Amino acid sequence: MVCNKDGKGKRSNQSDYIGAPYNFIPIAENTYEYDKKQRPNHNDMKPDLLSGYLSYTIEAKTPIMIDGGKKDKDGAGIGEFYKDVNGHYAIPGSSIRGLVRNNAQILSFSDISEDIDDYALMYRDVTTKSKNPRYEEILGKNLSNVYAGYIVKEENQYKIYSNKLGQRKKNYYSISERYIIEDYQNCNKKGKKSKFSYLFSPEFKPIMQYDEKAEFEEVIKKRRKTCCVKDENMFNGRDGGRYKPYYEKISYRINHGKIVGIEKTGILENEGYILSTGAMREKKAIFIIPDIDWKKQVMKLSKEEIQSFQRDFEKRKTQIKNNPFFNLPIKEGKEKPVFYVQYKKRNYFGFTPHLRVFYDKTIKDGIKPREASLDYCRAMFGTTSKDESYQSRLSFQDAPIVKEKTDKLVKKLLASPKPTSCLNYIENVNQDNPFPPTYNNDFQLRGIKQYWLHEQADPGIQENIKNDKMITKMYPLQAGSIFQGKIRFHNLRPDELGLLIWSVELNPRSQQNIGKAKAYGYGRVAIQVDKLEMFNYETAYDLEQLVLNPMKKIEKEPYIKAFKEEMKQFLGRDLEAMPNIQDFFLMKEIIPKKEKIRYMTLNEYQVQKKPLPKIKEMKEQLLSGCISYTI
Numbered sequence: 001m002v003c004n005k006d007g008k009g010k011r012s013n014q015s016d017y018i019g020a021p022y023n024f025i026p027i028a029e030n031t032y033e034y035d036k037k038q039r040p041n042h043n044d045m046k047p048d049l050l051s052g053y054l055s056y057t058i059e060a061k062t063p064i065m066i067d068g069g070k071k072d073k074d075g076a077g078i079g080e081f082y083k084d085v086n087g088h089y090a091i092p093g094s095s096i097r098g099l100v101r102n103n104a105q106i107l108s109f110s111d112i113s114e115d116i117d118d119y120a121l122m123y124r125d126v127t128t129k130s131k132n133p134r135y136e137e138i139l140g141k142n143l144s145n146v147y148a149g150y151i152v153k154e155e156n157q158y159k160i161y162s163n164k165l166g167q168r169k170k171n172y173y174s175i176s177e178r179y180i181i182e183d184y185q186n187c188n189k190k191g192k193k194s195k196f197s198y199l200f201s202p203e204f205k206p207i208m209q210y211d212e213k214a215e216f217e218e219v220i221k222k223r224r225k226t227c228c229v230k231d232e233n234m235f236n237g238r239d240g241g242r243y244k245p246y247y248e249k250i251s252y253r254i255n256h257g258k259i260v261g262i263e264k265t266g267i268l269e270n271e272g273y274i275l276s277t278g279a280m281r282e283k284k285a286i287f288i289i290p291d292i293d294w295k296k297q298v299m300k301l302s303k304e305e306i307q308s309f310q311r312d313f314e315k316r317k318t319q320i321k322n323n324p325f326f327n328l329p330i331k332e333g334k335e336k337p338v339f340y341v342q343y344k345k346r347n348y349f350g351f352t353p354h355l356r357v358f359y360d361k362t363i364k365d366g367i368k369p370r371e372a373s374l375d376y377c378r379a380m381f382g383t384t385s386k387d388e389s390y391q392s393r394l395s396f397q398d399a400p401i402v403k404e405k406t407d408k409l410v411k412k413l414l415a416s417p418k419p420t421s422c423l424n425y426i427e428n429v430n431q432d433n434p435f436p437p438t439y440n441n442d443f444q445l446r447g448i449k450q451y452w453l454h455e456q457a458d459p460g461i462q463e464n465i466k467n468d469k470m471i472t473k474m475y476p477l478q479a480g481s482i483f484q485g486k487i488r489f490h491n492l493r494p495d496e497l498g499l500l501i502w503s504v505e506l507n508p509r510s511q512q513n514i515g516k517a518k519a520y521g522y523g524r525v526a527i528q529v530d531k532l533e534m535f536n537y538e539t540a541y542d543l544e545q546l547v548l549n550p551m552k553k554i555e556k557e558p559y560i561k562a563f564k565e566e567m568k569q570f571l572g573r574d575l576e577a578m579p580n581i582q583d584f585f586l587m588k589e590i591i592p593k594k595e596k597i598r599y600m601t602l603n604e605y606q607v608q609k610k611p612l613p614k615i616k617e618m619k620e621q622l623l624s625g626c627i628s629y630t631i
Helices: 091-109 133-137 177-188 303-313 376-381 496-507 558-573 579-589 600-606 615-624
Strands: 021-027 049-062 145-154 156-164 172-175 216-221 224-229 246-255 258-261 272-274 285-290 293-299 335-343 344-348 394-396 398-405 411-412 426-429 443-445 447-449 472-474 481-492 524-535 551-553
Touching: 021 579, 021 615, 049 496, 091 376, 091 394, 091 447, 091 481, 091 496, 133 335, 145 177, 145 285, 145 293, 156 335, 172 177, 172 258, 177 285, 293 335, 303 344, 376 496, 447 579, 481 496, 496 524, 496 558, 579 615
Parallel strands: none
Antiparallel strands: 021 447, 049 481, 049 524, 145 156, 145 335, 156 293, 172 285, 216 224, 246 258, 246 272, 272 285, 335 344, 394 481, 398 481, 411 472, 426 443, 524 551
């Protein structure tokens, strides 16, 4: 334990807190160039090539959860720990492979570009005074560039058709839900039928955001007048409330460009859809979109545009509560109302007029092009490209449990990586640029994401989560659970075997993270290589004697040394003197206090103006505060 002189540690102003349970190892400027001529063939039999296996032990220092992937009848995960073919709890070989390969990439200065999906992220800016002029430029002032139409899947391709009003400005209608409710209430008082009665009838299946008896009041919020419901219980859009975004086929009547009546289909003069987006406590508007014009196809969406939209949806599943309203239509030939913009040869679309738009640049634009054609990881773990396919020389077996400690149910709202958080994930190429980085400008990725070690896992059930679909159920195994596994290797060079060993266990004091909920302290483990055995060709093929076990035990240190020496030749200095490697081991050897590596609250995130501190910037603070060292 290391503390300040007063033993209390430095206290921080929580309102100024900028942090996260993760940070980034800087991407190496130069990639190690693996000599392709020195890469062994799988069928080589040379005395200097090493084949055999290493066995290792994993001890859980905090509760650990590796999801077995089983789901209930509703498609929700049941949270059961992974089991091998024998029905025993185990850590799957694929999880071990991922952990070891990630370590090897960092330690060997390998290229990470193959592991990064190259697509354009999306964002929305709905502030009163837009912080991003480009957003207003695309959507137009007061959304003047936004049209309403219909997205249709035809012959496995997505197309957008216009509605009956064509491409005129504001080719859709909006109406306040407050206006609808107050008209309904006033008509009831007078014994009349409201022109919006259908929306409150059993025939209309969706639930309105506000209850039909809701009363409204004008209040001042942040120096501006706004409308709120008087009784919170009358707001169906609150967390756990009945309201869900919807769209339904209806008929409607207009007078001087305004909606004056809504009915079921076939009643009024005009046909179309009513659409209501995510819940809003103030100024909730409902949109009426005229019927589709099948003769006016506006655009064909490219494969890249659809993929980017779907990736964006996957990233926001928790935030939007996995609501099917935000899905693209699946059934061929079935229309779904949509909003869209065509701007500088790019198509933007979504299910609210305040569209999420693509950044100008893709994620890989933030990576400096690599010069190496081959590196350690692609040579050892295998690679598939347009030019060649090379099979891995490593085989990772499941690591079954040998000492079991079960745990109770845990329910957590698990945050997922959000690269759209520009201040945390990217930085300006020009470090003197005073403006915050975005994917529209010249930027670079912060590095390879790693989670901080936690002293303890955040226990218990989050009772404040009202929507059960947003939570992740887990039955983790307790701290003290022990697993044992093997990695088989074939035709490795001595330096490659050294990289493998070091990537498995790291340094003697190192600990690592594996499995789910790493951000909350789950899955902190210590990994130790127990045995290293090599196939002895000379003994195995000795025709003068029968050998039942052609394996011989070898020491690991000479091989780790061989790898470090190879990297020293490449770098011109000791590998462990490199800043990125020092940052890596700092994250594997210290346990910061919980309050230093928590997620920011929503309020803190919304007012964040400074980037997430780099590891080297945090080092002094971490080492001067009260922290633990791994043992």
